[in-house]
Amino acid sequence: MAVEEEGLRVFQSVKIKIGEAKNLPTYPGPNKMRDCYCTVNLDQEEVFRTKIVEKSLCPFYGEDFYCEIPRSFRHLSFYIFDRDVFRRDSIIGKVAIQKEDLQKYHNRDTWFQLQHVDADSEVQGKVHLEMRLSEVITDTGVICHKLATRVLECQGLPIVNGQCDPYATVTLAGPYRSEAKKTKVKKKTNNPHFDEVFYFEILHLPASTKMRRHIFFFRNTQFYHPSCFVATSSMHVTRPCSYSKKSHFDFEEEDVDKLEIRVDLWNASNLKFGDEFLGELRIPLKVLRQSSSYEAWYFLQPRDNGSKSLKPGDLGSLRLNVVYTEDHVFSSDYYSPLRDLLLKSADVEPVSASAAHILGEVCREKHEAAIPLVRLFLHYGKIVPFISAIANAEVKRTQDPNTIFRGNSLTSKCIDETMKLAGMHYLQVTLKPIIEEICQVHKSCEIDPVKLKDGENLENNMENLRQYVDRIFNVITKSGVSCPTVMCDIFFSLRESAAKRFQGDLDVRYTAVSSFIFLRFFAPAILSPNLFQLTPHHTDPQTSRTLTLISKTIQTLGSLSKSKSASFKESYMATFYDFFNEQKYADAVKNFLDLISSSGRRDHKSIEQPILLKEGFMIKRAQGRKRFGMKNFKKRWFRLTNHEFTYQKSKGDQPLYSIPIENILAVEKLEEESFKMKNMFQVIQPERALYIQANNCVEAKDWIDILTKVSQCNKKRLTVYHPSAYLNGHWLCCKATCDTTPGCTPCTGGLPANIQLDIDGDRETERIYSLFNLYMNKLEKMQEACGSKSVYDGPEQEEYSTFIIDDPQETYKTLKQIIAGVGALEQEHAQYKRDKFKKTKYGSQEHPIGDKSFQSYIRQQSEISAHSI
Numbered sequence: 001m002a003v004e005e006e007g008l009r010v011f012q013s014v015k016i017k018i019g020e021a022k023n024l025p026t027y028p029g030p031n032k033m034r035d036c037y038c039t040v041n042l043d044q045e046e047v048f049r050t051k052i053v054e055k056s057l058c059p060f061y062g063e064d065f066y067c068e069i070p071r072s073f074r075h076l077s078f079y080i081f082d083r084d085v086f087r088r089d090s091i092i093g094k095v096a097i098q099k100e101d102l103q104k105y106h107n108r109d110t111w112f113q114l115q116h117v118d119a120d121s122e123v124q125g126k127v128h129l130e131m132r133l134s135e136v137i138t139d140t141g142v143i144c145h146k147l148a149t150r151v152l153e154c155q156g157l158p159i160v161n162g163q164c165d166p167y168a169t170v171t172l173a174g175p176y177r178s179e180a181k182k183t184k185v186k187k188k189t190n191n192p193h194f195d196e197v198f199y200f201e202i203l204h205l206p207a208s209t210k211m212r213r214h215i216f217f218f219r220n221t222q223f224y225h226p227s228c229f230v231a232t233s234s235m236h237v238t239r240p241c242s243y244s245k246k247s248h249f250d251f252e253e254e255d256v257d258k259l260e261i262r263v264d265l266w267n268a269s270n271l272k273f274g275d276e277f278l279g280e281l282r283i284p285l286k287v288l289r290q291s292s293s294y295e296a297w298y299f300l301q302p303r304d305n306g307s308k309s310l311k312p313g314d315l316g317s318l319r320l321n322v323v324y325t326e327d328h329v330f331s332s333d334y335y336s337p338l339r340d341l342l343l344k345s346a347d348v349e350p351v352s353a354s355a356a357h358i359l360g361e362v363c364r365e366k367h368e369a370a371i372p373l374v375r376l377f378l379h380y381g382k383i384v385p386f387i388s389a390i391a392n393a394e395v396k397r398t399q400d401p402n403t404i405f406r407g408n409s410l411t412s413k414c415i416d417e418t419m420k421l422a423g424m425h426y427l428q429v430t431l432k433p434i435i436e437e438i439c440q441v442h443k444s445c446e447i448d449p450v451k452l453k454d455g456e457n458l459e460n461n462m463e464n465l466r467q468y469v470d471r472i473f474n475v476i477t478k479s480g481v482s483c484p485t486v487m488c489d490i491f492f493s494l495r496e497s498a499a500k501r502f503q504g505d506l507d508v509r510y511t512a513v514s515s516f517i518f519l520r521f522f523a524p525a526i527l528s529p530n531l532f533q534l535t536p537h538h539t540d541p542q543t544s545r546t547l548t549l550i551s552k553t554i555q556t557l558g559s560l561s562k563s564k565s566a567s568f569k570e571s572y573m574a575t576f577y578d579f580f581n582e583q584k585y586a587d588a589v590k591n592f593l594d595l596i597s598s599s600g601r602r603d604h605k606s607i608e609q610p611i612l613l614k615e616g617f618m619i620k621r622a623q624g625r626k627r628f629g630m631k632n633f634k635k636r637w638f639r640l641t642n643h644e645f646t647y648q649k650s651k652g653d654q655p656l657y658s659i660p661i662e663n664i665l666a667v668e669k670l671e672e673e674s675f676k677m678k679n680m681f682q683v684i685q686p687e688r689a690l691y692i693q694a695n696n697c698v699e700a701k702d703w704i705d706i707l708t709k710v711s712q713c714n715k716k717r718l719t720v721y722h723p724s725a726y727l728n729g730h731w732l733c734c735k736a737t738c739d740t741t742p743g744c745t746p747c748t749g750g751l752p753a754n755i756q757l758d759i760d761g762d763r764e765t766e767r768i769y770s771l772f773n774l775y776m777n778k779l780e781k782m783q784e785a786c787g788s789k790s791v792y793d794g795p796e797q798e799e800y801s802t803f804i805i806d807d808p809q810e811t812y813k814t815l816k817q818i819i820a821g822v823g824a825l826e827q828e829h830a831q832y833k834r835d836k837f838k839k840t841k842y843g844s845q846e847h848p849i850g851d852k853s854f855q856s857y858i859r860q861q862s863e864i865s866a867h868s869i
Helices: 099-105 332-343 355-362 366-379 383-397 410-422 424-441 458-477 485-501 508-527 541-559 571-580 583-596 697-711 761-774 776-791 808-839 852-868
Strands: 003-005 008-022 036-042 045-049 060-069 075-082 090-098 110-113 126-137 143-155 166-174 177-182 193-204 217-225 228-238 260-267 276-284 293-299 317-329 612-621 633-641 644-648 657-660 666-669 680-684 689-693
Touching (some): 008 036, 036 060, 045 060, 060 697, 075 099, 090 099, 090 110, 090 317, 126 260, 143 166, 143 260, 166 193, 332 355, 332 808, 355 366, 355 383, 355 761, 355 808, 366 383, 366 410, 383 410, 410 424, 410 485, 410 508, 424 508, 424 541, 458 541, 485 508, 485 583, 541 571, 541 583, 633 697, 666 697, 761 808, 776 808
Antiparallel strands (some): 003 008, 008 060, 075 090, 110 317, 166 177, 166 260, 217 228, 260 276, 612 633, 612 689, 633 644, 666 680, 680 689
């Protein structure tokens, strides 16, 4: 989901590896150990939670998390919690990385010291404030400044313990006074609209009268309108009770420059502990020197005393690897030259002279190039011809059939990425049931005599492991009919290229395919099921060991190598493999490989079976199917397959309600005003809409995306919808009274209908542009290498030897087009930044005061402008 800017879409994503924590403080009890887990938070909104590691002060998590970030944020935070069975889990410490600092740690394993957490330092959100200062002279010659402070609204306040009932206090503070006023409490919203005005009097003397005298304060009678401040001459004498400790008859002129307005945000709590602090801002009145009125947005800040003094390292540390990506994407026509150049890569002769192949040559890691290339070619339906072309070229360069596709080439990485994208559902239906069983049952499968625990029997363990291997082998070799078409078309191409190149080797047509489907697809998924969404978390040590032994055996079974027992370094694995030295296993593998690499396969949709796509707890609102039933909110277990969307009371129960996929007419966000609840969306059916609340913004986006994905081909999909709910006899959005009134807002665009993947072609082209721009020096080196090869027929220079250049003239021509296309896009980005720099106002809603990333951006643009001058 992109954040829209003027003429541009901004996509944010983050990929995180949570490694381990160390040296956590001991538990204050006899055991001293802790049961800890780690959460990932956008500001204070939790979007991911690791498994609990029990009885450890150095817990290892080993978990990966990726998400698209659907909103703006200030901090990416990580909290370490200690589970408490009887009370609320306690926070040990946190790591908070400001958004503008994420690039410092980009793709690097880094140890972060855990910091102390307290309510005064946990802030998020922004406040819209307006101040106006007017001057009035009384009949006695006393000059009084009347300060009007208007609190308009707040956005993005944190939800505390599941609720947010905010109010604000406004305080005029100075050396001799502290006068506070309070707004009304706004219930059940973290985006409150207050629109309240507070008045304060500031007393001054005429310049000729610097003497001590009685204090006269007065309050103007004012009439307020939201668009202006209007004063009358009517006044009366009064005095703020909180003015100072001085005598009632002493006078000191108040210096405006020494005064400040402080706005504190609070969550009105029903708990005995009192209201929770949400953040504050302090504005010195000297901002009104240049103008009598001032209006701006501010980020809330923590209190000055928010952090307790603790020695660094007292709370331990956490190892993280964070990759934050921000893509600034123009409209599609900007990318036409570069995109067209890339998409014709499969037709270029030789393929090594194509733009896509050149990207693989200049990138430091092949997978950097493979990820956006595969997504771009999938989006435009050209992945099979492209992979066929680069695979055929690689096969021609291969001398030994035993090493075919074994290196980390562009071909291997592109096929890996294609299988990961197109084959995820295939893995789910094939492996997930038995992987879940292995994780739950915990049968002992250790076959290394050295590692056997007391009381374990080697023969029993071998039998347990053999049964698991047999079952997984059978589900794999019988799943050929479910293999995605795009994978089968690629395997057919690999098989044909290998058989043509090595005509004397009858097995090469099998090994060319098995090197991917077994070695790079099924075996890694069994070994690390959490990376393939087969398990929610990294498995425990015993299960991990079982899966490692299964993965090794399956990999060897699929390799069809001549001497299988010799492929094991461990003698116990060779002994165990004797169970599978029967011809039926080799025959089953060959039959499976024949099926998935045959041309003109069956249409997979004709034999489609239910595939579990997503499940989890959410909160739904009763739909009113019963005439007198209450329309309240209930927690339910939701389950989505490619056939239906259901919910039940708990996981494993019978469904309480089912929506066939063909009955889903639209899936859209629901505006917060409907029920004063965040992260809500609606599944629209012919007769009514089902209103659902997800646990966080990332999960809400995931559900909306996947529900849209599976229903996008429905013939009766809506083009318009109601963004708010139907309550109290009318739609809240358009006020129409009939519940069957057509929608008032266009539905959001459907997702591309290619192999059920959410791919944005322009975004992938932007990523490829960024890579070319990053490696521009290598592009220029490659140009030099082409020139050198064209002129000299002798041995090439060592610095050019890393490039594959089969046709220097064709390659040079493509390089020239790439550099021109990248240069044009670079100019567009530079011009956009200059225009944005001119238009953007610091203190606007988009860039509130306190936005450090924008301050850094201003400094960079100022330096660029100064340099250009």
